Amino acid sequence: MNESKMNRGLKNRHLQLISLGGVIGSGYFLGTGYVLEKAGPAAILAYLLGGLIVLCVMLCLAELAVDKPVSGSFVTYAQEHISSTWACGVGWAYWITWVAYVPSEMIAAGIIMNNFLPMVSQLWWAVFFSLIVTCINLFHVDKFGESESWLSLIKILALVAFTVVAGLICLGLIGDQGFIGTSVLLGSGGFAPNGYWSIVLTMVIILVNFQGTEIIGLAAGECKEPAKSIPIAVRNVTWRIIALYIIPISLLISILPWDKASLEESVFAAAVNQYGFTEFGAFFAFVILTAAISCSNSGLYGAARAMHALAKMDMAPKSLGKLNNNGMPSRSVMVSLWACWAVILIYAFNPDSVIYTYLLAVSGFTGAIAWISICWSQYRFRKQKIAEGTVEELRYKTPLFPYVTLFGIWSQVFCLVVMVFTPDLQEALFAGIPMLILPMVWYHFREKHRAQVAARAMR
Numbered sequence: 001m002n003e004s005k006m007n008r009g010l011k012n013r014h015l016q017l018i019s020l021g022g023v024i025g026s027g028y029f030l031g032t033g034y035v036l037e038k039a040g041p042a043a044i045l046a047y048l049l050g051g052l053i054v055l056c057v058m059l060c061l062a063e064l065a066v067d068k069p070v071s072g073s074f075v076t077y078a079q080e081h082i083s084s085t086w087a088c089g090v091g092w093a094y095w096i097t098w099v100a101y102v103p104s105e106m107i108a109a110g111i112i113m114n115n116f117l118p119m120v121s122q123l124w125w126a127v128f129f130s131l132i133v134t135c136i137n138l139f140h141v142d143k144f145g146e147s148e149s150w151l152s153l154i155k156i157l158a159l160v161a162f163t164v165v166a167g168l169i170c171l172g173l174i175g176d177q178g179f180i181g182t183s184v185l186l187g188s189g190g191f192a193p194n195g196y197w198s199i200v201l202t203m204v205i206i207l208v209n210f211q212g213t214e215i216i217g218l219a220a221g222e223c224k225e226p227a228k229s230i231p232i233a234v235r236n237v238t239w240r241i242i243a244l245y246i247i248p249i250s251l252l253i254s255i256l257p258w259d260k261a262s263l264e265e266s267v268f269a270a271a272v273n274q275y276g277f278t279e280f281g282a283f284f285a286f287v288i289l290t291a292a293i294s295c296s297n298s299g300l301y302g303a304a305r306a307m308h309a310l311a312k313m314d315m316a317p318k319s320l321g322k323l324n325n326n327g328m329p330s331r332s333v334m335v336s337l338w339a340c341w342a343v344i345l346i347y348a349f350n351p352d353s354v355i356y357t358y359l360l361a362v363s364g365f366t367g368a369i370a371w372i373s374i375c376w377s378q379y380r381f382r383k384q385k386i387a388e389g390t391v392e393e394l395r396y397k398t399p400l401f402p403y404v405t406l407f408g409i410w411s412q413v414f415c416l417v418v419m420v421f422t423p424d425l426q427e428a429l430f431a432g433i434p435m436l437i438l439p440m441v442w443y444h445f446r447e448k449h450r451a452q453v454a455a456r457a458m459r
Contacts, residue, residue, distance in 0.1 A: 024152070024155045024156075024159070024244065024291055024294070024295075029266045029268060029287065029288045029291055032249065032252070032261075032267050032268075033261040033266070033267040034202075034205060035047075036256075036261035037261050038201060038202050039194060039201075039202045040189065040191070041192070041258055042191055042194075042196060042199050043202060043249065043253065044250055044253060045196075046199045046200075046203055047246055047249055049203065049206075049411075050206040050207055050210050051210075051242055051246060052407075053207065053210075053408060053411050053412065054210050056405070056407050056408030056411075057213070058216070058234045059404055060377075060378035060379075060398050060404070061073075061074070061374050061378070062230055062396055062398070063381070063382070063394065063397060063398045064374070064377060065216070065226065065230045066230050066231060066394075066395050067381075067394060067396075069227075069230065070309075072305070072306075072308070072309025072312060072313070073214070073309070074090070074370060074373050075090060075091040075309040075310060076309055077373075077374070077378075077381070078091075078376075078377055079313055080377075080381075081378075081380040082373065082376060082377060084313070084315075084443065084447075085443050085444050085447075087313065087315070088310070088313075088315045088443040089437065089439045089440035090370055090436070091306050091309060091310045091313075091315060091439075092310065092435065092439035093366040093369060094303075094306050094369075095307050095310070095336070096362075096366070097363045097367060097435075098299045098300065098302055098303035099303055099336060099339040099340055099343060100362065101295075101299055101363050102133070102295075102296045102299045102340045103126075103130075103343040103344045103347060105292040105293075105299070106126040106129050106130045106292065106296055106344065107122065107126045108292045109125065109126065109129045109289050109292035109296075110122035110125035110126035110129065112288055112289045112292070113125040116285075123347075126347075127344070129292070130296075130340065130341065130344060132293065133296045133300055136148075137297070137300050137301060137304065137333050137337070138330065138333060144297070147297065148294060148301075151290055151293060151297065152294055155290060155291050156244060158284065158287040158290075159248050162248055162251075162272070163248050165280060166252060166254070166271065169275050170251060170254045174275075175275040175277075176276070177275060185254045189259075193259075200415075203418070204365075204368070204415050204418070204419055204422075205425075207364060207367060207371075207412070209245075210241070210245075211367040212295070212299070213241070214302075214370060216234065227395050231396050252267060255271050256270060256274070260274075266288060268281075269281035269284040269285070272284075300333070300336060300337065303336040304333040304336045305329065307320055307329075307336055308321055308332040311332065315439075315443060319331060320332045320335060362431040363428075364428045364432075365419070365429055365432030365433070366432050366435060368412045368415060368416055369432075371408070372409055372412050374408075375405050375408040375409045378398060378405055379406070379409070382398070382401055382402070
């Protein structure tokens, strides 16, 4: 791939916060209620395991991205180190996931604003926020990076504020409840009221919450100093995920009984509301709104770069691989935008459609496939370097190879196997498999047909 014209306008600060923008979406603030409802306080173990998987994937991605910083990222790596057929399936499945997920975030933002201003339809709010995201993604790439940095910063500050408030509540320094200690954490059935198997059952949902970290790789082709910035971004994002997921959720389950968690409202708002801090709880509605816009922003960025990579590899119309005068894949951005707008129209005409549920749920499957592909590519890349005797030439090496890589692969394979036996998650599996397989079948038969045509032409 010729990346010489890609505009490398993203700074290290942008790279770190873009990844966080994809991770801390409205699903984190709202979806954590589902995890607590299923696993109880033991959900913290599931988040720890999810964080460990993220660390393994990011370490593998860093080795690949530093060696070859291209905007195609794991799609390009899959073609080079696994197969072109697999790369086609992974790339299209990943693109479809974001095209479905971005509109769902916009609709979530519309629902939030409709609660504040009910005279305006949630659909019109969704359209309004979609226009904002559209404009941001059509700007120069450094403008995108700057806007995403500020949106991510709001979410980070909100979680830091929650951590402080929840910690003071737990210690009895604010509120009338006195010292709580572990009374809430271990009350209502103990640490694992639904058993420890529930931790495994929630893993796929947690991996959905963590998705977005791989956008670091997609942004590598537009990063100023990839060899320096990417390893720093990987290390910082990993530790920030621990700080922004593990610590806040540990405090959350220490002040909110797990059986009061639900999907009806943000569990973070519910937790502080029951101690009388209603204004702080209302603030989280604004934070969720910011999270929805930010996640849509970075998700659309990832979808457009994946489409650009597919076009460059002749797995999508070649015209989508062209760059504009600003060094941006504007055509890939526009096609991704049109697809998102089409999905929003589907929601507008049938907001209760089963399509919505399936497209949203499938991100668990396709996201895991993308992460498995990253680890698999790194495994084969490193094996090739070992065979060539050129490992020492790598500017960044994944530590503890091959154990980190293999854990990253097989832990996610195990999560996908669990989906087969979990009724709540089977729909994600059944909807996701065709999105992976159909592009692979199309590519296989297209290449077979081209080979036959070429063979006849040579006779």
